[in-house]
Amino acid sequence: MIRPVQAGLAAAVMAVAVAGVVSRPYLWPGGGIMHARVVEQARAEQATAAIYYQDPDGKPFYSLTPKKTPDGRDYRAIPRGDDVSFDDEPPQQNAAAAPAARKIKYYRNPMGLPDVSPTPKKDSMGMDYIPVYEGEGSDDGSVRLSPGRIQRTGVKSEPAARRVIRSTVRAPGTVQLDERRVSVIAMRAESYVQKVADVTTGAHVVKGQPLMEIYSPAVSSAAAEYISTLNSKVTGGGEGPYGKGSRQRLMNLDVPEAAIVAIEKGRNVPIGIEWTSPRDGIVLERNVIEGMRAQPGEALFRIADHSVMWAIIDVAERDLGALAVGQRAVVRARSFPGREFSGRINVIYPQITKETRTARVRVELSNPDLLLIHDMYVDAEIETGRAEAVLTVPESAVLDSGSRQAVLVDKGEGRFEPREVKLGHRGEGYVEVREGLAEQDAVVTSANFLIDAESNLKAALKGFAEGAQP
Incomplete structure (x- = not known):
């Protein structure tokens, strides 16, 4: 904010000075010839004159007048031609010709409010409404961004590709006795x-x-x-x-x-x-x-074999669909940090605990050192996923509203199209896409929420404009 204000003040001062001199040719000897030379020289000096001064090391320190650094070096003069513009597009040479080349559809509120007008208008602060020309909007719901805006917002795209999705379900559990290895001695x-x-x-x-x-x-x-x-x-x-x-x-x-x-x-x-x-x-x-x-x-002795134990794992109800008999599981006992016990799922119990909304999964574990004892707490990691590759996109590419999921497809040349998709399994930062995309379709993975907001704004403005037209 400081640099544009300072540059504007300097330009205004220079313009007033030049106007004061040039507007009085009768003050100069030689008449019109001398006046033309003075005008040309003034314009040249205005183009090369410094509009502000910047720190010689490029630091964000500026001044309207010549200045020195603490170590005695002069600030660098910045002429008008060297100033940088951050506009999305270069200014048109003939602004008046733009309306003639393209037809104006409507005028939208300069502050982005959902207010449009079929004729030129000013808002409550005196700002002119911005014209929207034919061709700037599209009927397919896509949105177009300028290269400058794409670069500033950090938009990144990645093609959809086939991958093998592997995910890990983590859940707590307890160690229980193998029911088949318990003996009771009774007469x-x-x-x-x-x-x-x-x-x-x-x-x-x-x-x-x-x-x-x-x-x-x-x-x-x-x-x-x-x-x-x-x-x-x-x-x-x-x-x-x-x-x-x-x-x-x-x-x-x-x-x-x-x-x-x-x-x-x-x-x-x-x-x-x-x-x-x-x-x-x-x-x-x-x-x-x-x-x-x-x-x-009457039971006189009860003896249990501990060489093989069961790990009863309480898996959340939402993860139950990803589990299957035979999947590998790694169990870690809280009593023995760093020690792992490997096994496979051999039973998925057919009921849900209504108080905790969890399902029980049984993993058979070998216990040769008799370290595991019944009722011991353990933590399990179960590897899930299918062996075949499926079409996937990064999880960051999905816009999830709860009732629908969508991605933004990068069509090239700054054009982005929202597309609804059907999702499947998730894992390792990727999500399976079952419907809505084809392989190698580029989807936006970064700043997609900004593009989605821009698309929603343009759709709203288009609706208001259609309502405002007679």
């Missing part, structure tokens, strides 16, 4: 606990490790029957159907295989049966006390 007949091994809740046990010693009248009766069939000559040493039935009765009572083999070898009825762990795992529950009576079906 199938009324029993008495004679002895309990030194095993407590949280202890790690291995398959076949003794847990307790049980006396059960039903087990003793079945063992005596089995031994009788083994010793009977009628059954052929227990190889007939009676021997197999007696052994099956012990198996039905869930007697460990090692105890049955010991009965076969010793041929005697044991007073107590040693009960062992059916798998490797962690003792989750120990509900047994030495000397207690155990009722049928």
